[in-house]
Amino acid sequence: MSNPAFTSSIDFTATDYTLIEEKTAYQGFFALRKLTLKHKLFKGGWTQPIHRELFVRGQAVGVLAYDPWQDKVVMVEQFRVGAMNDPKSPWLLEVIAGMIEENEPPEAVAHRETKEESGLTILHLEHLYTYYSSPGGSDEQIILYLGIVDSNQVNNGDIGGLATEHEDLRVTLLHRTDALQETINGKAANTLSIIALQWLTLNHQRLQASWVKQQPQ
Template sequence: MSKDDVVEESRETVYQGFFRMNKVTLRHRRFNGEWIGPFHRELFERGEAVCVLLVDPVREAIVLTEQFRIGALEDERSPWLLELVAGMVEPGETYEEVAVRECQEEAGCTPAALRHITTYWVSPGGTNERVAIYCASVDSADMGGIHGLEEEHEDIRVITLPFSEALKALESGVINNAATIIALQWLTIHQKEVFQR
């Protein structure tokens, strides 16, 4: 099955604000070769994002951000989440350009040796958001403080954790967002080469 097995009959914007919601009418081929539809689906137009796991290979530490997230407003622990540096891809930007821009804006650093970890669909049943995750080396000695862009209402705290403490936060559920979980699981697998042991 491929994109050729889908026919989009119409697309209507039903909401346009900070995000956009479209109503899509489509039909697609079944596995038996017949067609299903037409039917409607709402599509949350989120776009592409880039996340960066900042790793200090000398200190065996990672650098995370902490900030308020509206989607986690009902979180039992807190709507302030520990996350990777992250940002949306603007038209004409490469993933690597976004990674560098966001590291400078959110963590006050310029990442070295960006390494692609994975790219995944966040929740393809209803949104087109796709996330690319990278790993980058930093010297965390002087990292910290509050960062972010005032015009984007950002208030981002930078936190450095020993890798062992980050894993405990992952296991206890303190770290509870997909990109950070994926990146830390990747680092668990690749820690010998990343930390240059």
């Protein structure tokens, strides 16, 4: 094993790897690229050339649509091809989300997707996290926001989404604790929803205290 005192002093940056070759293996709704690269080692020196496939998805925005007055969360249910082999159902419950278009500010995506998927208007937007969803093989980066909403503007079971994008979404209004339970039950067992709802578990009291006197018009 390497000397811990030596490895702990190293902080690698974006200049400590070399991309030797990049080819597009597939281009469709998403892209797959074949990479050859090498990077520095904690023990010193460089790796031999490494061959990897990278699933290219880009950046996406997630919105935890929360009503602090009713202590409810607005989520959407939709078919997900990645869950086709789920023994229960490939229809998953998720927080609102959407891809960022070229040169589009993420805050604008948050407002647009919330309106398209649920019909709601965000009253206040707060950045929570920016993280990689699966960096072992994908470049997807999630920018997660809290969106304060008035859930009285939505009906449970409303249909949302854009037909031009083949979206068929069912709006689901849940009490905060019921939404969290769905991550355990498996209906909302996706990273975006789990991260958002666990954050809400830790912060709902602060939100309720700060918004209780600001009733929506």
